[in-house]
Amino acid sequence: MRATSVLILFLLSGCDPSPTLERFGGPTMGSSYSIQYVRKPDGPAPAQVQAEVEAILQAIDAHYSTYRGDSTVSRFNQLPAHQCLAIDDDMLELVTFGQYLAQQSQGAFDLTVEPLLDVWGFGPQAREMHVPDPQALARARQRVGYAHLRIEGHNLCKDAAIELDFNSIAAGHAVDLIAARLAAMGIDSFLAEATGELKAVGRKPDGSAWRVALELPREDRQVARQVIAVQGLSVSTSGDYRHYFEDNGRRYSHTFDARLGRPVEHDLAAVTVLEGSALLADGYSTLLLILGPQRGWDYAIAHGIAAVLVTRAEGGFVSRSTPAFERAVKGE
Structure with missing residues (x-):
């Protein structure tokens, strides 16, 4: 994205x-x-x-580096589905804005794009850029979607095993x-x-x-x-x-x-x-x-x-x- x-x-x-x-x-x-x-x-x-x-x-x-295993976003990405992570006002502001852009674009812009970046070779978990096979792409798409992300007070929660990317x-x-x-x-x-x-x-x-x-x-x-x-x-x-x-x-x-x-x-x-x-x-x-x-x-x-x-x-x-x-x- x-x-x-x-x-x-x-x-x-x-x-x-x-x-x-x-x-x-x-x-x-x-x-x-x-x-x-x-x-x-x-x-x-x-x-x-x-x-x-x-x-x-x-x-x-x-906070936002997906190349650091100890960053806030990496800790959120490592959580399984149906879990939450406490976040500060700084990250709350960025998530709120990202969700707004996702809604405005009907999901074309999406902070949960990280699995797609990886499977196409652009993300931190990728080794080389390539066109993924259909099965790998289908699995990655199951873990993408801004509707799976929600804010509860100062907690950031996921309804699926989504992963965030704030590079945008x-x-x-x-x-x-x-x-x-x-x-x-x-x-x-x-x-x-x-x-x-x-x-x-x-x-x-x-x-x-x-x-x-x-x-x-x-x-x-x-x-x-x-x-x-x-x-x-x-x-x-x-x-x-x-x-x-x-x-x-x-x-x-x-x-x-x-x-x-x-x-x-x-x-x-x-x-x-x-x-x-x-x-x-x-x-x-x-x-x-x-x-x-x-x-x-x-x-x-x-x-x-x-x-x-x-x-x-x-x-x-x-x-x-x-x-x-x-x-x-x-x-x-």
């Missing part, structure tokens, strides 16, 4: 470095993170800022938490990015806006299709072109339609969403990518989502931007 938040972007921070612009980054969630912020004379030391950011990322990993929204949530922590530390101009999800607040030291280049969804190299100024918004791009395999001339990406039990089969290659919340941007970009070029477009228009959809066409790509996206880019 998940088009892992491969935000197909690279950051344009200007070519004239300022001593007041601090930068740091490192590995996280199987990818990387980067922070740029304007340091005030009386602001916290960079080492303190980095420690706070990395504490948030470590907490996200401890966890990185965006991490960026929101980082942004809130930076603001609480008195930092009011920054660009925070984790695994490609980002949020830009304030301006660079020279007074100009943070600028982000959105790529064409190409496997071979990075090519910018649009550069946008971002202020007070989060940016998320989901795409199907970084993590895929081919078999007998057919292409299978890690973007899954959980209802069908297989990767999506349409020409929508990438979706970029602008939102105030990185969590919402992350989730909506994945949702629209799963829905496809027409259903995704219709959903974005109906819900006023600022999105640009990039579709494969003969000889290249075709981009369509919603009115909300055009307004957001203009700062309206």
Whole structure:
């Protein structure tokens, strides 16, 4: 299901470095993170800022990593059917949002997609990407379905042996938490990015806006299709072109339609969403990518989502931007 938040972007921070612009980054969630912020004379030391950011990322990993046997999500996944696990407000927020997206898509988006990811070779239990045999796929599909997941107070319960995967929204949530922590530390101009999800607040030291280049969804190299100024918004791009395999001339990406039990089969290659919340941007970009070029477009228009959809066409790509996206880019 998940088009892992491969935000197909690279950051344009200007070519004239300022001593007041601090930068740091490192590995996280199987990818990387980067922070740029304007340091005030009386602001916290960079080492303190980095420690706070990395504490948030470590907490996200401890909660949502399916590659850690001791994470909260792994402990839930290991439970048999008809069992519950106590969860905190953080995970409750993500499960609630994930269930909302599942309902909105009639189950195409689904947090319980983990067994499908494994059987197709995209998950933590997989050894290689491949088309599963029909029997293995049928068994995996019996363990998928958001209706089997329910919330009882602060307990997360399962009616079947389902397994959760938060990769479609966890990185965006991490960026929101980082942004809130930076603001609480008195930092009011920054660009925070984790695994490609980002949020830009304030301006660079020279007074100009943070600028982000959105790529064409190409496997071979990075090519910018649009550069946008971002202020007070989060940016998320989901795409199907970084993590895929081919078999007998057919292409299978890690973007899954959980209802069908297989990767999506349409020409929508990438979706970029602008939102105030990185969590919402992350989730909506994945949702629209799963829905496809027409259903995704219709959903974005109906819900006023600022999105640009990039579709494969003969000889290249075709981009369509919603009115909300055009307004957001203009700062309206």
